[in-house]
Amino acid sequence: MTEIAVNKSLIRCSDVNVYYADQQALFNINLDIKEKEVTSLIGPSGCGKSTFLRCINRMNDVIDICRVEGSVIIDNQDIYDSEVDVVELRSRIGMVFQKPNPFPKSVYDNVAYGPRLHGRILHQSDLDLKVEKSLERAGLWNEVKDRLKEPGTSLSGGQQQRLCIARAIAIDPSVILMDEPCSALDPIATAKIEELIDELKSKYTITIVTHSMQQAARVSQRTAFFHLGKLIEVGDTEKIFRSPDHEQTEAYVTGRYG
């Protein structure tokens, strides 16, 4: 078995409970997410993996009936503390969604949007450089360098998703959350995103929700299996897919769950 270097935990989630009105969606989740690694969250639909992902950047705040208990500590700070600035928090934690969702703006403006919003870059030349670097890191620069003024929505699905990743990394987050980022993409676009995830993990801590077991096996170093709102098992990805400890994990990864 390949030795995996043990990185320190960047995100520590303790006793996280989430409720949608009276309905409890997550039960006492305790999960550490290690720095500069890819962690996959897997489990059947409705198991709570996306709800958990959205706890990490307080996206659940936008749902009125949603209530989160417990603590999510990032860089020694509980992000649910009342003094936390949610906008600033989300600038540290980028998110990529299932369906590519570029803004109805040019390719350039999509990437420049975050840095402009946060007022971090004052000079045009710096912004140009930031856009170029972000597109490069997202593996998209060569394909769009002559199309920067075209609408982001004119790109192919896979390119749009990489544009969204470029937009997320343009504000230098430490964490990138991905909620089924390849489910709307064809296998070639998926392969490019997976390749990109592999490259990005040297700079960012990545947590990905995926329905593809093979994708989790390919891209992540750690995998967490959720079932009915509970974290059943978390461990090295190799272990989860070779010989998981828990019967429910085994049933799910072998396709016997149902």
Added chain:
Amino acid sequence: MTEEHIVTSFDDELRELNDGLINLGSLAQLALANVERAFKTNDHNLAQETIDADKQINKLALELEEKTFNILAKRQPMASDLRNVFSSVKVSLFLERIGDMCKGVCKRIVKGDLLNAKSPKTIEALVALTKDVQRNLDLVLEDHAQGKADNALNVWRSDIKIDSSYASILTAILDDIKNKPEAIEALVPLFFIARYLERIGDQATNIAEVNHFIVTGEVLTDERKIESEEETIF
């Protein structure tokens, strides 16, 4: 894990693969039983039948390889399924080799001149060795068919006895050759027969390791490996 897959055709494919392995195992067991009988009674006809039957073993092993390849390509199995499917390639290969080795013994019976070896004790020791090897093969195949590894460690360790019987037989054959140089042509094939039988024992041990891996996900390790490094070499 006995529950069925959501995709029932996957269950059918796994069942076919396992049934195929059980058949292949039975053919290997039959070949080894024939070896024992043909050797004990110097039955050239039975030995020739066993040589001819090896084609069937090779054919079935190839079919199973093909089935496994298709399952890997189509299903991308995980966890216990992955361990099972991956291991089936190894088991069919080990069984196919057992077939080859039985064929090797039978060729020596057909072409050799066992009666002129005039070494009843060595022949007896070789028959006893065959029985030990047969017992180990039976145990590991029974385990494999049931998805268990109950006998894995015992078989693994009992292979030491097989190795040591093999070493004693080699020494006995050497002594025979020294004492009866006129019988050398009848005696030399016994070296090969002993070697084949010892190797069949190793294949049974290999299947024991596979069974252990299928059940636990861990590779079997033991001090015995180190001891076996010092095997008898002539």
